Amino acid sequence: MLIRYKKSFEKIAMGLLSFMPKERELKKLQQTMHIYEENPGWQLYLWKKGDDFVGLLGVEVEEGFFTVHHVSVNPSHRGEGIGHAMVEKIQQIMQGREMRATKDTEPFLKKCPEKKAEL
Ligand SMILES: CC(C)(COP(=O)(O)OP(=O)(O)OC[C@H]1O[C@@H](n2cnc3c(N)ncnc32)[C@H](O)[C@@H]1OP(=O)(O)O)[C@@H](O)C(=O)NCCC(=O)NCCS
Numbered sequence: 001m002l003i004r005y006k007k008s009f010e011k012i013a014m015g016l017l018s019f020m021p022k023e024r025e026l027k028k029l030q031q032t033m034h035i036y037e038e039n040p041g042w043q044l045y046l047w048k049k050g051d052d053f054v055g056l057l058g059v060e061v062e063e064g065f066f067t068v069h070h071v072s073v074n075p076s077h078r079g080e081g082i083g084h085a086m087v088e089k090i091q092q093i094m095q096g097r098e099m100r101a102t103k104d105t106e107p108f109l110k111k112c113p114e115k116k117a118e119l
Helices: 007-017 026-038 082-093
Strands: 002-004 042-049 052-062 065-073 098-101
Touching: 002 082, 007 026, 007 042, 007 052, 007 065, 026 042, 042 065, 042 082, 052 082, 065 082, 082 098
Parallel strands: 065 098
Antiparallel strands: 002 042, 042 052, 052 065
């Protein structure tokens, strides 16, 4: 289940975000969290499995498209299809906007089946 981030999820979100190669340093991590908290166009989502948050997906939403800046899954739950499930779900939530990747998220997003916009 993909759930929109709120402040009470901050610690678990930072933990999941830190699995992104460029987010390992605390200072960078805090800056990134600040971007998501301050900009309405930047949206963070968490994947809940049972009682635990095990995945994170962060997007920047713009007119007609959205960019996936962050995607990560707790190492104990990798290879279970959670990454793919989060990408599929965000495409539904974004309602037909084109999905774009960054250099950091492209390798995984390329593996996810493209859901073309149904305009
Ligand atoms: C990338 C990541 C989110 C995938 O999550 P996941 O829940 O394990 O993914 P799924 O179970 O849905 O899919 C597994 C598939 O993705 C592939 N995959 C995993 N990491 C990948 C990566 N960095 N680049 C490309 N493919 C990747 C696996 O090899 C596997 O492929 P297969 O089905 O052909 O065997 C997870 O490995 C992770 O958190 N990595 C660290 C953070 C990161 O580097 N994010 C950016 C990735 S570009």
